[in-house]
Amino acid sequence: MNVATSRTLPSKLPWVGTTIFTVMSKLATDTGAINLSQGFPGFDCSPELVALVEKYLKTGFNQYAPMTGVPALREALAQKTEQLYGVSYHPETEVTVTSGATEALFAAITAVIRPGDEAIVFEPAYDSYVPAIELNGGIPVFVTLTPPTYGIDWDDVRGKITDKTRLIIVNTPHNPTGRVWTADDLEQLAALVQHRDIWIVSDEVYEHIRFDGRPHRSLVTHPVLQERTFVCGSFGKTFHVTGWKIGYCLAPKELSVEFRKIHQYLTFSTVTPIQYALADYLKNPEHYKTLPDFYERKRDLFLDSLRGSRFQFQPTEGSFFQTVSYQAITDEPDYDLAIRLTKEIGVASIPVSVFYRQKNDYNILRFCFAKDDDVLREAGERLCRL
Ligand SMILES: Cc1ncc(COP(=O)(O)O)c(C=O)c1O
The missing domain is CATH 3.90.1150.10 (Aspartate Aminotransferase, domain 1)
Incomplete structure (x- = not known):
């Protein structure tokens, strides 16, 4: 029995x-x-984008994509980044397509955090960061942002950095407050991390949604930050296709090597016909400008x-x-x-x-x-x- x-x-x-x-x-x-x-x-999203997905669905692009993403999409992302921010990422070794920014964030945080490491999180914070830190045995250390401006008190950040700090998570433009980082924020962060073993995960899924002529201050634009940052992006927000769950990570080669080791065991690769469609669609910058x-x-x-x-x-x-x-x-x-x-x-x-x-x-x-x-x-x- x-x-x-x-x-x-x-x-x-x-x-x-x-x-x-x-x-x-x-x-x-x-x-x-x-x-x-x-x-x-x-x-809904643009009918042109739907037609492109349909084209690739119907012409045999339905098997596993390469682990790092289809080359055409990685190239399109590298070109877009170069055009917008003047920074080169090698499509072969530094651009990885993921199943949404959520996967990119999880893989990047996992690549950095080991048990006992501390990660600085600005709160209010998007809800996926802290679980990813904790599942890897890390300890979130919170820097509180308050209304009405939600500006960052950089002395507070400085005071929270210890020998165990390995990661700082940035999100600009910010969910839920909408705050957009300034050039001064980038300088302050760079001064803090420059001589330390601290890496950065920068959630930039709203990079194309900022107002009143404000530029998006991508972390790729600051050399001190760029060399230690995993930038996580998402097509869901940019092209009104949140249900497609497709995103990407831009990171220097050595960081991308570690990122990809994790990505390949999380999802291995991402939906194929949509990647080809997005590669074509990205050729026209008006779609995001x-x-x-x-x-x-x-x-x-x-x-x-x-x-x-x-x-x-x-x-x-x-x-x-x-x-x-x-x-x-x-x-x-x-x-x-x-x-x-x-x-x-x-x-x-x-x-x-x-x-x-x-x-x-x-x-x-x-x-x-x-x-x-x-x-x-x-x-x-x-x-x-x-
Ligand atoms: C700040 C932020 N990061 C990441 C994501 C997740 O993006 P994706 O749907 O591409 O996984 C969202 C979605 O709401 C978000 O607001």
Whole structure:
């Protein structure tokens, strides 16, 4: 007779539960609310891009791609980086195509972090960094950014660097706050890491979404930073195809060697026909150069629709997220207000406290404005009722 035993698998991530994105999106679906919570476009990608994928699907490009990505896409990425930032990455040895930026981030963090190493994380932080650090036995060390500017206190960063610091994670333009790094931020970081064994993972998935003429300060543009940085990018944000989960990592040869050792055992390679399609699509730079204007118009439309409300905000500098303060309206915890707004007003958002380890609540909500204009207008109208 088989006796059923019940064993408990000890959790490697005991503090991780259902994410707020799942909770809010489900609540939005259940209540029929407008979903401005999760960060994905509410509109489709270009038919030209779909036609290219179809072409490659139908002409036999359906087997494993090379582990590092198809050469045409790696070359296109190297060319784009050279044209935009004047920095060369060798397509053969320094550009790797991944299954979304999420995979690139995980592989890069894994390449650096060993048990006991410390990694500096600016919070609020995108939710995949800390689990990746901890699964590798690392210790996240938080530098807290606060509203309204979310600027970096570089003395604070300096004070948190120890002999064990091996990694600093950068995200510009930033999710959830939209802050875009300045030239001074790059200089400050370079001065800190220059003579230390510290590597950098730079999450630049919103590189083409920044506003009011602000340049994207890629870490590749600073020689001291470039030589120690894994830059992680994503086509999902740039071409409105978050469901395709395709991204990449740019890193100097020695870093890419270690990155690829991990990538090949995480996913080995990434969906083939889409890689060929993106290589063709990237040949026309207009496809990404028009993005700042496209999203700036949406940001402004959303903010105009909020002007009659009691929310307080600074126009976001980049990304497709706008944070707003509700301090003038209520002192409810941000999580409770996000739930109430979804149920009573019919607009779902994300409470920014979830992006802090200690759930710091500054009474801020994050809204995603990558939605159709009429959806944004309707959401604004509803929010003005609060
Ligand atoms: C800051 C940031 N990094 C990475 C990702 C993940 O990108 P991908 O969908 O390409 O894995 C996201 C997605 O929301 C993000 O906001």
